[in-house]
Amino acid sequence: MGKRKRYISRRQFLEGTGAVIAAATAGPALNLKLPAANPPATDDVAPGAPSTAIRLVVNGTEHRLEVEDRWTLAELLRDHLGLTGTKIGCDRGECGACTVLLDGNPVYSCSNLAVWTDGREVQTVEGLAHGEQLDPLQQAFVEHDGPQCGFCTSGQLMSAKGLLTHNPHPTAHEVQAAMAGNICRCSNYNRYVEAVLAAAATKDVTASKGNLGHSTASTKLGPEVSATKRRRNSRVSDTVAGGAR
């Protein structure tokens, strides 16, 4: 991330949003000319806010950062590292839009504090493609029309990536179970399952794992919050959701 652009003027931003996008048909050509319309905000820690120095690897790049103790991993990624591909759909561990891989396992980044990732390795949707070469999962999502609105897509991809890393040839039901914590309100579930099975059928899907090229640091600080993906096989009527603000 040495070359990452920390600030961008509004004028630059406006030019960015107006850019036309070449109409791409199927095929893996990645349009990398899109300007970064989502620069990192500021990694300033608010004055007086409790903070901690951490070291973590994101998409193969090591970062040494001072993070506020109250920041979630999702917040760190989106607002302070400029990785806005990770979406926040509920910020309370219900929807899965913020799913990233933490040491290779899918977790909800909204439900992990940034300080807990000290010494660990994070992979986000931005880390899936190799340059212009899409990951087979991304390619299958394009061809099988996975994203409708696309807001849940990053999370669906990361859960699928985590699944295929551990189980390269899942059944349809295994895909559904592994991705049960990733809600798609466009309800394109059939398409996502099709796409994951299609990606699993391509040979190179497992070859692309571990592309980070960095060994995972062994120090782990703070509580281990493993994948919070809920299995919702059984539904409970009249479940009381979180309390009022």
Added chain:
Amino acid sequence: MSRIPALGSLKTIGHSTPRIDAIERVTGKATYSGDVHLTGMLYARILRSPHAHAQIRRIDISKALALPGVKLVLTHENCTVVWGAGSVSGGRQYVDEIKKITRQKRYVFNNPVRFFGEPVAAVAATNRHIAEEALKLITVEYDALPLVLDQEEALRPESVKIWPDGNISLDAKNEAKPEVYRRGDVEEGFRKADHVFEDRYTTTYVHNAQMEPRVCVASWEGDKLTLYTPTQGTSNCRHDMARDLGIPDEKVRVVCQYMGGGFGNKNQNQDADLIAAMLAKETGSPVKLELSRKEDFIGVHGRWPTTQYYKVGVSSDGVLQALQLRGYSGMGPYRKNSGGIAGIELYQCPNVESTVYPVYTNRAVSGNYRAPEFPQGFFGIQSMMDDVAYKMKMDPIEFVLKNMTRRSNDEVPYSNYTLEECIRSGADAFEWKKRWHAPGADSGAIRRGAGMSFMTIRSPLGQSSAVIRLDSNGRYTVFVGVTDIGAGAKTTMSMIAAEELGVPLSDVDLVWGDTDRCPYSVGESGSRTTDMTGYAVIEAARDLKRQIAEKGLPKGENALIASASPNPKSEGKVRKAFGAHFAEVEVDAELGRVRVLKYVAVHDSGRIMNPLTATSQVKGGVTQGIGMALHEDLVYDRSSGQPLTAGYYGARIMTHLDAPEIEVIFIESDDGYGPFGAKCIGEAGIVHAVAAIGNAIFNSIGRRMKDLPITRDKILGALA
């Protein structure tokens, strides 16, 4: 009106095509409104009412203002902007004159507050955590008022009046009247009928629950506002903002490059847009306002709950003689949209009367959700008719074929008609005769059953605009005001341009989602984009072809620019899309659990522009409908008026594990209108899905489930 070219001549339209922005969406590069960051931006949060109905006696914001980093606090005391689209007499949100005369104005901050979660104050601060801290420092004293949550109960004389005019929403003339439709004489029809049946059905509040929660970034440069906001219609959002803020349209720019769904609750401007704009204006800094998921659930809107009373008269040969609906729609305390209940129009019947009351309650505000008035009404009437068929000892399909609509309201011809073909071909594909049995005949622990439903839905033509520019490099740039809610409008518009221009899709660029760059579009609501804006793209392409024929291809710095703002009509005919759904379910009689085993959805939406994305639309709509039928609800505590299930988990939104395989079959008929013969598709899938599930459950267990959602406890209760 030109005729549609033969299917075989089409090079792009009709061919499955991945979305033109799919790569942006799978790589994380797509910029949604919440990803926008402006230098010096403040963060905003909203304090919401912890009471369902209360008078605010006092608000003390001094401690919040004293917190370092807090820049501004807005309340009803220092901000009196009316949110026009938030509550419009009669739901006629597009008519400025009605907004001016209405007595039931909804301000951005209201006193009294009329639902749990209504905005009370908004804070702008240097970061989101400080803004959240500041909310806790605002002291509000409330005098709680009596509350009413149910739409029927709200009309009892002893119920609290939420507005001085009472709890029936005022119509466009400020009169408290129901929406009434009549033809023939129902009383005469009931006298003539050999059998008369009556029943009551209810549906619940189902939230749109789009994945992207409400967010808005507002920025002023001098007297011009730029708003980055997820909106289904940049043009109508701009117009609403300008009117509410009292500035000309051209002083507002609305930008929406990517949006994470909406299903109807991101149309128009939202109070979040106004709050962000006012905070930005007063602080002199850009402001990003983010709603939490819970706030989105209770503070934006969902589908209106309904209570429906039906009375149906039939002759002994099973022909409808009279049909009557008395319905009540719970709108929350503001009538954001119509509150209609559709379904009556599905039947050919000489004597019809529909009376629907839009009623105020102290629940979350209701509004448009994918086919706003359809799934709830179609569930009611098609369950009712399925029951009438059963009592008349008829196969449901036989009953439908005998009584379904053949002309719009029995009078006006449709532009074409394939409803019968949809039903018959669907029944074959589903193997109806094999799967359907006498209701309740299956008596084991696991009981299978089959149900069907059918639909018509409006597919009107109308005004929209498009511009196409051809430069000397041979690039065709299409300018359209679409935002692509997720249905694939950007891809469809590009495909239409490529087809009409006779060039490959890769020669077409698209500029979208920005009111300063794009012409008017009707916006992605009412399944209108393909029909209306798509038709404008065709007309612009024709204009461009004429210019090329006259002037030749542009050279050097020159470019050709073509534009069109057509407003086509369907010549005294009614355009509708048609469909039929068939579901097989399995009910566990011991656990009450319902599983959908097979689902066949047959649709005639005219020419299918892009089979890949159109199929996804139907699959998604059906799946949402299954959720509405079986799970989804916003449950309230009756004494406090507090919603208990706001959120994905509580409201039991469909997940991967709940979603069955949906088989989609398209019947493509040409009615001679619309772009390449296309009709509406976006809403079509959900319209009758709920009814199909309800009818399949009846066939399975022989008990009519009359109240949504059809949860396990209700099934076990019915079987007890």
